[in-house]
Structures are given as C-alpha cells and as structure tokens.
Amino acid sequence: MSHSLDTERPDRGRSTNRRSSGELIRHWRQHRRLSQLELSVEVEVSTRHLSFIETGRSVPSREMVLRLAEYLEVPLRERNRLLLAAGHAPAYNESGLDAPELDSVKTALRQILAAHEPYPAVIVDRAWNIIDATSSIGLFANDVAPELTTPPMNAYRVSLHPEGMAPLIVNYPQWRAHLLHRLRRQAVITADPVVQALYDEVCAYPGGEPPTAAGPGAPAIPLQIRYGTEILSFVSTLATFGTAVDITLAEISIESFYPADKRTGQVLRELFGE
Template structure:
C-alpha cells in the first residue's frame, strides 16, 4: 500500500499513549515482540514503523479503534478501520441483534449509547423511567448523561444523586483520558456544570424505601430512583463488543440496569408482565 503524507509525527503520539498506560519502553517492547531500542527510535522519529508495527503497538497499548486510524495516518498509512453509519444496511444484523437483546431484558431497563452517550436504542423499561420528563430533553437526539443529570431530567428523582452523579462524572473522566473527542469534552463540561437538582420530597434513609421495604445489601453502587411513589433500586452493567473492526461498532455500549432488590423486581413485573 502506498504511503500517505503524514499529518503529524506518529512517534510522539505513540509515546503519549505509552505514558497514559504507564508502561516503560522495555515493557511495551516485550509486549510487542520488539526491542526497547526500536521503540525508542520510533518515538523519537529516528525509525519509521511499518503499518503492522503501528497496529501491533496500538493493540498492546489498548488504543481505541478511532485513534488507531489516527496513528496510521500519522505514520503515513491509510486508515484500516471503517466508520459505518448505524443505519447502513451493512449493520442490519447488528441492529436486529441489539433490538432483540433490549426486548429480551424487559421489564428491566436497558439501552444502547454511542461514544458521546447519544441513545441509539432503548427498551420499554427505559421509556418507563423517562415518563413525564419535559419534551426538550426527550427531543432527538437523546443523550443519556444529559437526561440523567439535568435538573429538569431524572436528577430530582434520584435519591442518591450525589453518589450517582459522582459515579457518572468519574466514568466520563476515564473515557476522556482515552479519547481526544471534543464532543465528549463539551458534554462533560455541560453536565458537570449543572446546578444541583432540587428533590421533590425529603431524602429517605438508606434503610427504607418509599414503600417501607428494607433496602437490599449493597454489592455495587445502586441508582435509587423514584417512580410513581416507589423507589426502585438498580445496579448498572456496561457491555461493549470484542475485537471490533468498525469505529461505530467499537464505540457502542449496551447498558443494562439490574434490579438490586426484590421490591424493584416485583414492581417492574407488575407494570410489564
């Protein structure tokens, strides 16, 4: 494949990723079946890495797929990973599989978001939680972080908002450490600046819910959210695709909300038997 004109030196970019991962040149060399001398030459620009070496180093450094394309361009090679629109017919099987997954998880909430938390699919459990929110927050494109933390969104309904907000902001900060996405940085700055939401009713203790049920033991940080006079308790799980070969697919994440107590299971089942 003919080399392209590099837009910036690949060496400093690889060095930056290595430092982010907090590993030495020797450790990276061992992981990539190379030598510390060769890694040093690449980082300082004394040696131009092959396309295979760029991809191997990116894999060993766990560089996101989008950024691997940037590394290839910086080294003078064509991008290796496509970025297919989610509505492209080539992704029909993916969309169908995700739809089945979300429906199969009902009555519990589940959704799919992209790399900037735009909601690309959701099930009826999510729709139930969003019931009653103002139209301006529900207008497409829906953004999961904005809907959750906005003072007119779900925030006033979340009983442990301080803890849950801290968890979400920490999650975004970890993403920003691995991504150069201006859109994600803009979203983070927006939601982090939201004023504290005013709760519609006094905060309950951790021992009891609105229904008077004893709270379940904590095995993970729950989101305790009120719905129609009931406090529902969920722990979330996020799944991504293994070995993605497309930027769009690599940035998709499936978030499922597992009921954290029997009362939540009983309530959701009564709504959507």
C-alpha cells in the first residue's frame, strides 16, 4: 500500500489561510475532479460566472459560497475558511464539548455508550483522538505501552503501533490494511492536513505485510485479538451525526464493536456484566 497521497492531496505550496476565495473554490472543485462546466450546471450558475469567481474577477456572495461548498461536500471547518476568504462571517460555530449548547449531545453520547455495554465502543474526534469510551474498551488497551495511553489517546496509534495492540491482533495485516484504507479515504475526502499527518505516521509503523483474505463467506473484516487463551472476534460500525451544523459535532464519530461469534459475546458478558 502506498504511503503517500501526492497525486490526490491538495497543493501545499501555498497555505490555504492565504488563498483567495476563488483559489479555494477552484481547489475544492479540482479535488472533487469536476470541470467548471460540470460544477456550474449542478449549482445553476453560468460557467463564465464560475470562472470569474475562481480567477478573482468576481467575489462570490455568501449564498454562492455556501451553495458551492454544499455541492462540493466541503467540511464545515473549511466552509468557514471559504466564507472568511470571501469577506463574509463564518456560518458554523466550533463549540467545546464542555459548552452548554452541547449538553444534549453529551447526554446522547453517554446514552449510546451505556446502551452498548458490555461491548467496546469509542467516541473520537476528526484525528481519532478518543473522547470517551465504554469500560470494556480496556480490553483493547490491555498491555499497551503507557505512553500510548497518555491523553489524548489516539485510536490509530493504539491499534497499529508495535507497542500497542498490534502484537495481540491475530489478523494484523488484514486489519491494518482495513484501517489504513479508511484513514486514507478520510484524508482524501477532507483534505485535512491533521488526518494526513496521522496517516503518514501510522503508515510508517512496521507490519506492512500483504493482507490475508477475509475468508469465504465472511460478511465483514473482523478484528481478532488474543485475550489470554481466547481469541475474541469483533465486527465494527462507524456512526456520525448526520445533521450537524457545529464543527465539533460534525467531526465526532462513534465506532462500536460487536461480537462476531457467540464465544466473544459470552466472554464480554462475563468480564463486564450485562
């Protein structure tokens, strides 16, 4: 697997903080592999007007910036940057998780974790730093080097570092390939340098052997870990808030692990209760 996104990552020769709104719009259009004609048809503006916006001959209105950003699926964080570059106020707040306006969100997240016990689940930010987790996630962090569990504990580092979970993962090449593919896709879609830096870091960890097949009839790639004399097997789901208009909320994900066989479920219930 390649450790570089040079053919797909954004131009880093010039900071996006110093780009004009037109340059940023052109960057996101090209990043989504769209022509000016294709984009202008979708957002119902003339190609001439879009060309004027991208070259700086016309400054886009607030409504036009938001319309273009919506179609181009620009992350909320970057939409604010587009608006500022065009001389408009940001449209999206970035609240801390301790902010009163996110109290209902915190309550919902706690309910999700409580309902998932005794099975493992983690709540992570955009860089996969763990915000909260079920008590059973300690099963994964068992025997992990202390420096990897120092806050902010990062799910990818803990999973793939040779002093983390890696030696305990039975199907490590297969699981590693799955995680790297997912992180690479996130880096490409979001063009987020923080995610890209994490991808570059974990790609450099040892263990790049070719992945094994999931096995005939397997519905999903499992996570198989050693726990004493047992081999526990999990499948996972990844959930996000689909209607978020706050940057912090939009960047939160919940990964939930479910037993892939009866024995794993039994062990989890014995260890962490119903």
